[in-house]
Amino acid sequence: MGELTSAVLGGESRMWIGGRWVEAVSGEFVDVTDPATGEVVGRVPKGGGKDAARAIDAAFSAFPGWSRRTGAERASVLKRWAEAIRNHRQEISRILTLEQGKPLAESLEEADGAADFVEWYAEEAKRICGETLPGSRGNQRILVIRQPVGVAALITPWNYPATMVTRKMAAALAAGCTVVLKPASQTPLTAVALLKLLEEAGLPPGAANLVTGEAGAIGREMMADPRVRKVSFTGSTETGKKLIRASAERVKRLSLELGGNAPLIVFPDSDLERAVEATIGNKFENAGQMCNGINVLYVHESIVDRFSERLVSRVQSLRVGRGTEPGVRMGPLIDERNLRKVEALVEDAVRKGARVLTGGCRLTGEPHRSGTFYAPTVIGDVTLEMRLVHEEIFGPVAPVVPFREEGEVLARVNATPYGLAAYVFTRDVGRVFRMAENLEFGMVAVNGTSLSVPQAPFGGIKESGQGREGGRHGMEEFLHLKYISLNL
Structure with a gap:
C-alpha cells in the first residue's frame, strides 16, 4: 500500500480548509463503505x-492573491498537480474502486482522465484573452477583459469522483477563482486524495478547500453566502431545480449538469458489430451509472432481432464482481437505494409486457452476497408506456425499442424533457446531418458513444442543465466580462 493510499484508506481523513487538514466543528465522522462488500x-x-x-x-481571503497571479504562474501549479495524479494513478484508482465499486481498469482510465483535465486547463490558464473594439468616436477606445468571478462552490457526484473534481476545479483555478469543494457523501475519499496531491503541488493556502459531510447544511451555506459568486453542480435534476430557486436571492451564477435520458438510435445501414460494441462500452460502463449513458436503445425494425441477439450474447459474457478482482467488467451499484430503483423499473416493464432477454435480477449468490449487484440486463418488447423509457435508469439495463421511420424516432426521442446526450449509428451522410442538427440534445455522437474529452464542451439543454464543462467553454463559466470605455 502506497503512502497516499495508507493516508486515505482505513482511517479518519480530514477536511482541507485554509491550507490545513482539520476536523469538523462537530467532531463527528461518517463511514465510507465499499458497495461491493459493505465494508x-x-x-x-x-x-x-x-x-x-x-x-x-x-x-475569500485567498482570492485576491490567487486571482492576481499570472496565467503562467497558475499553470505551473496545475501542471505539477497533473503530474502528481499521473504518478499516483494506481493508488487513486484503488481508492476510487474501493469507495465507488467500478472495476480497477475503469478507475485507472478515470485517474488518467482526471490528470488530462488538469493538464488541459493548465495550458488554458495562459490563454485568457480580451478584445479591443472600435470606438464610436475618434478619441474613444473600447476594451473587453475577462476576470475571475470570485469564490466558486463546486458540488461533485459519486459516479465519477475523480474526473468530476478535476474537470470543475482545474477550470476554476485556471481562471483565477478560489474554490470550496463538496464531494458526494458516498465517495469523498478520492477527493481527499486529489486534494492532498494539490497541496503538494504548491497551491497557496485557501485557494482550494474541501468540506465533507452533510450535503444539505453545506449547500445551504454556499447558497446563502454572498461571497460565493459561482456554483457548479453535477447531480439530479430535482436538486438542480432547488439550487436554481435558492440562487435567486443572490442572483448567483450557476452551472448545472443534471439528469438525462440518452437515446441510442441504430439505423439499418449502420455497422451492426460496431454499434453493439459501442453500446456495451457505454451502457454497462460504471454499471450504467453515467449521466450521459445510453438509456433506451431505438433499433430499426429490420435489424432489431439481429442487434438484440448480438447484444445479449455480449452482455452474457460480462463478468460481474468486486472491482479489485481480475477480469471483472462490471461492479456493483452505488447503494441499496439505486439498486431498488433499477429493480422497480424492470418490474414495471415486465408487468406491462416486456420480455427479459438476459439478466433482470439482483445478484445474491457468491461472490455477490454482501454487495449491491444487479445483473447486466437486456429487455425486449418495450413500449412507451413503461417507466424505464421515460425515467433515467442509471443502472445496467438496456431496453430495446424498434422503430420504422427516421421522423418517427426523431419525434419520439425529442419528446423527453431532458437533453444531455444522444447517439446515432448510420453511414448515410445526409442522415448524419439531419439527425445531429435536429436532435434536441446538447451533445450528439455519431458512430460512437464516447463524449467526455478535455477539449470539448460537455453539457446539456432543457432539464439536463445549463452551462458547459470542458474545453475553453468550461473555463469561461468561471470568468465574467468587463467592458472598459476609455476616452483619450
Missing part, C-alpha cells in the same frame, strides 16, 4: 454549515 473503507469528517463558512472565509 467500511474509511471515515471523513461530518461537516456542516459552520465548516462550509470556514471554507468560504478561507477562499
Whole structure:
C-alpha cells in the first residue's frame, strides 16, 4: 500500500480548509463503505454549515492573491498537480474502486482522465484573452477583459469522483477563482486524495478547500453566502431545480449538469458489430451509472432481432464482481437505494409486457452476497408506456425499442424533457446531418458513444442543465466580462 493510499484508506481523513487538514466543528465522522462488500473503507469528517463558512472565509481571503497571479504562474501549479495524479494513478484508482465499486481498469482510465483535465486547463490558464473594439468616436477606445468571478462552490457526484473534481476545479483555478469543494457523501475519499496531491503541488493556502459531510447544511451555506459568486453542480435534476430557486436571492451564477435520458438510435445501414460494441462500452460502463449513458436503445425494425441477439450474447459474457478482482467488467451499484430503483423499473416493464432477454435480477449468490449487484440486463418488447423509457435508469439495463421511420424516432426521442446526450449509428451522410442538427440534445455522437474529452464542451439543454464543462467553454463559466470605455 502506497503512502497516499495508507493516508486515505482505513482511517479518519480530514477536511482541507485554509491550507490545513482539520476536523469538523462537530467532531463527528461518517463511514465510507465499499458497495461491493459493505465494508467500511474509511471515515471523513461530518461537516456542516459552520465548516462550509470556514471554507468560504478561507477562499475569500485567498482570492485576491490567487486571482492576481499570472496565467503562467497558475499553470505551473496545475501542471505539477497533473503530474502528481499521473504518478499516483494506481493508488487513486484503488481508492476510487474501493469507495465507488467500478472495476480497477475503469478507475485507472478515470485517474488518467482526471490528470488530462488538469493538464488541459493548465495550458488554458495562459490563454485568457480580451478584445479591443472600435470606438464610436475618434478619441474613444473600447476594451473587453475577462476576470475571475470570485469564490466558486463546486458540488461533485459519486459516479465519477475523480474526473468530476478535476474537470470543475482545474477550470476554476485556471481562471483565477478560489474554490470550496463538496464531494458526494458516498465517495469523498478520492477527493481527499486529489486534494492532498494539490497541496503538494504548491497551491497557496485557501485557494482550494474541501468540506465533507452533510450535503444539505453545506449547500445551504454556499447558497446563502454572498461571497460565493459561482456554483457548479453535477447531480439530479430535482436538486438542480432547488439550487436554481435558492440562487435567486443572490442572483448567483450557476452551472448545472443534471439528469438525462440518452437515446441510442441504430439505423439499418449502420455497422451492426460496431454499434453493439459501442453500446456495451457505454451502457454497462460504471454499471450504467453515467449521466450521459445510453438509456433506451431505438433499433430499426429490420435489424432489431439481429442487434438484440448480438447484444445479449455480449452482455452474457460480462463478468460481474468486486472491482479489485481480475477480469471483472462490471461492479456493483452505488447503494441499496439505486439498486431498488433499477429493480422497480424492470418490474414495471415486465408487468406491462416486456420480455427479459438476459439478466433482470439482483445478484445474491457468491461472490455477490454482501454487495449491491444487479445483473447486466437486456429487455425486449418495450413500449412507451413503461417507466424505464421515460425515467433515467442509471443502472445496467438496456431496453430495446424498434422503430420504422427516421421522423418517427426523431419525434419520439425529442419528446423527453431532458437533453444531455444522444447517439446515432448510420453511414448515410445526409442522415448524419439531419439527425445531429435536429436532435434536441446538447451533445450528439455519431458512430460512437464516447463524449467526455478535455477539449470539448460537455453539457446539456432543457432539464439536463445549463452551462458547459470542458474545453475553453468550461473555463469561461468561471470568468465574467468587463467592458472598459476609455476616452483619450
